[in-house]
Every structure is written in C-alpha cells, then in structure tokens.
Amino acid sequence: MTHEALKSSLQQHRLEHLCRFSPEQITTLLQETQLGEDTLALALLPLARQKSQVPVSGFRVGAIAIGGSGHWYLGANMETAGLPLSSALHAEQAAIGHAALFDEHHIEKVIVSASPCGHCRQFMHELNQTSLMLVLPDDHFMLAELLPHAFGPADLGQTYGMLNGPAGALGQQQKPPQTEHNLACLAAQDEANASYAPYSHNRAGVALLLEDGQLCRGRYLENAAFNPSLGPMQLALSQLFLQGYTADKIRRAFIVEAKAEVQQYDAAAQLLSRLSAVTLERLVLDTVRGEE
Template identity: 45%
Template sequence: MTLTDSELEHALAELDAAAMTHLHTAIRSPDFNGQIGALTLKDLASLLPLAKAFSVHPISGIPVGAVAVGQSGQLYLGANLEFIGMPLHATLHAEQSAVLNAWMHDEKAVVSLYVSEMPCGHCRQFLRELTNIKSVPIHAHGKSHKLEALLPYAFGETRPQGHGLLDSRPFSLDAAQGLPNILERRAINAAQRSYTPYSQSPEGFTLECLDGRVFSGRAAECAAFNPSVPSVLVALNQRNLSFSRKVTITHATQAKLATSTNSPLAFARAIIRTLSKAPVKVVQMEAK
C-alpha cells in the first residue's frame, strides 16, 4: 500500500545510488512511519520530492512537501493533507505535518526545516510554538530564512523553554468512568502529551486500520487558534506518512476532557466520515 515503483523512482531521482537504495528499502517496509534515519546527503532539499509524494491534494492540486530535521539527527517527512467534503480550514499544511511527525516520534526540538514552497502565514504563526524557533533555519527555493524575517510582527509571545510544542510537560489524565479498552487507553495516553497551553483542553485520538496498525494523535494548539491542529488530524497525518496510508480505517476513538470549554468531537466525526464508515467512539477524561 506504499508508493508505487514509478512514484518512488521519480521522487528519488535526485539522490545518489546509496541513498536511493536505503530509502527504497525503508519505504517498502510495513513498519515505515515517515521517519528516516540520518542520511549523508549533500542537500536535504533533495528529499523534498519524496515528501511531496505523500501529499494528498484533491482540492488545490498543489503538492507540498517538507522535511524536519530533529536534534537527534533523524529526518521527518511532511506533506499537505486535504479532505474532499470538508472546509478548507481542515487542511493540514506540509510544515505542520513534518513538525508534528517529529513530535509524535518524541523529538524535543527541530533544528532545521526544508519546504518545497515558501511557508504561508498560517504555518509561520504555527512554527512560533517551537521554543527554539529563532535559531531554526527554514530552507525554501534554495535560500535559508529565519522566522523573524518571514513573520516580523507575529501574534503572541515566544514560548519559553520547556513550554513549547515539542518540549512541554504532559498532563495527568484518566478515564472519567469505567475501565478503558486498549484503543481508549491509547487515546488517553496520547491526550496526556497534548500541547494545549491556551485552552487547557487536552485531547487524543486513535485510528485502527484493517491491517492492525494503530495511529495516535494529540492536540497541538497555536496562539492564533486557527492554525491549531486537533488530535484527529495528527493521527491521520501519521497514517498518511506510513506504509498503511491507504488501508481502511476500522476503528476510531476520541478521548476528550469532560470539562473542556471546546470540543473536537464534531470535527473528528465529520472528517472521519469522509474516509471511513467506522463510528467515532468517545471516552471522557478527567484530571488525576
């Protein structure tokens, strides 16, 4: 269910033989999850065609790819993700996709970001949630930029160390009633790692596919609110960047705070309905 040979050959055409062989093997593995081990490449921008190959763009017709470099040296792919039948604001942007992919692999910092197009204002504002963003080079169209130059009059304050998107502290949560099943527990576990400093309303999501793979997501907020990403989109992003990207979704579970001032549930149900007949089950959470 991964990329076809022709898609791969086109995406990897700019790479040397060793890198091409390594990536062919990695991407064809059933365990592939959008993460690539450190590669010796002259220019990491040469991976952008590969990232773009994961783009789902039925509305815009514009594929966008991104590669985030984690402080561990690992590389994380990202691609824009659009949904037929949903409002345009349901779209996940490539820069968000790559950063969230790194976050879901427990990276504590992104040290550089490569993008196939210049970041839009939406993404520039979202990237301000990274505590080290002032030092992160953003590479696009052969040039390197700093976010302060791209967004000189940003909304909100810079996040302090230890309180940003990739390095914030977890919540302590559990099911409000009863004993959660395995998927509910995974959704709760994901919710505990949410980044929700503005609403204090953590939430998590799990997807199970027909092949048994399970993908989790957690909420990532932005000071400007609209660039925030709900947990269902984070989970769908992880599925899209994996070997199981086209495998049928059979189960979906939303974990939400019982006392939350905002609810992700209506959006989650609407977007899952465009992809699957699986109902979205709900587990209510409370703080421990």
C-alpha cells in the first residue's frame, strides 16, 4: 500500500529517474508515503540497483548515502568486462563518492541492499567518523560494530577523514577562454584539488564531456589500506551510469593529476578504453603552494 504510494509520488513529482534527492524532495516523499526514513530509503534502493553495471556477476547492489546536508545520494555497483575483478566499484563506494562530489563533509547513514563486504567496511572507515549507521534490509549496525580493531587513517598518522581533508593547490588559477574543452579541464582540475590523497599525494580528478554538453566528474578518494581506494575514472563512470547515460555518450575525457610516485593515468585510461573509444587527455600538474 505505502509502496504503491511511493511509486505514485515518484511519478507525480518526476523523481523516478533521479540519482540524488534534495531534503525538500525527501520531506515530500516521507509525507506522501507515511514511511519512516529507513523504510523509505530501503524502498528507494531499487532505483539505485537498476543503475548497476554487472556484466560479470549479474548481482545488482544498490546503496544510498545520506549526507549531513540532508541530501540522499544513490550508488550502484559497476563491473567492467575485460578487466580483473579488482576493477569493480561497490555500491557503497559509489554512493559515498557521489556524496563527496557534492562536497558533503559527513555521512549520516548508508543504506544498502546487501551486507557490506570487508572492502566496503574498510572504505567507509576512511570517513574517520565517530559514528556511521549502516541500514540493511533486515537490520542496522554501527560501522564500528562491523569493523572491530580496525586499521585506518590514524595508523598512518592521518588525523582527518576522506571528506574532511584540506583542499589542494594544483596548477595555476587559469582564466582561459570559456570553451567546452577548457571548462572540462578546469572541472577535472577542481576535482583533483578536492580529491583525497593523503598517502600518495597523487591528487587526481576526471571530467567526461558528454554529447549533450554535460560533464560527469570523478575525484580520487584514497584509503589507508590502499586497495579499497576509489579511482577518479571509476567515480566519473559511476556518475555517468547513475545519471542514466551510456558510455557511447562520452565525447571527450580529461584527467588532471599531481606529479607523484603514484599515477592514475594508466588505470584510468585502461578502464575508459573498455567502455569507450575516446582517448583520455591528460594534464600533470605541480602543487603551487607548498601544501604537500
């Protein structure tokens, strides 16, 4: 009954194709469906799951990250045919990466359709929050309950978390002509400066310019355990699919990264090449201020 109400609310307000909800939209849905917050979020997971890309497993996972601002961010798992399994992006990472792109500094809750795996627990631990609630279809937990004796940022001397790091200072402040190309490059540079790379100092950002002129952005989000780190191209492609595009809509692709021991270009270009014939254009920048 309430799920019917949700379906009609989504249709009436044209929300059924969204991948991000404002606090006002959530208030409307809560009022019209009379669902509680967790029940509503669980009921919205199919919208996320349908955006998953699962050529390997066929196993669709959907997640929602609720940001401190009250916005809800969808995420879905993304697998890429032709690459090793380690290239997969998990739904929880996609949802939190989505929140990062909208400059959330705190995640209230993560709602997910299957129990979060160890890799995701480790990824979420990088938020460095004193509390994070995880809501599953039949239960809820605090992250600390699911990851006792955790290894994390503090073990490597980091005091801030994935969404609270200082901004970077890559490259010069440019005032180029406002061509599509320059705007996309600047978007990738902005994402690089907003990225989180305390372990490698390889700040990195991606911008995909689409046929309709829209940009899909991605930023690098590192992890103290290294392997669960989220690459900027993974996040940009996840955004592409969450927004309902297909990879053939990519017209140009840009990566901006800091000169460092670690580099994103090879992995990003390889991932892109499995989905698109577009060549990845690269800019390597030095840090201007002596921040890193």
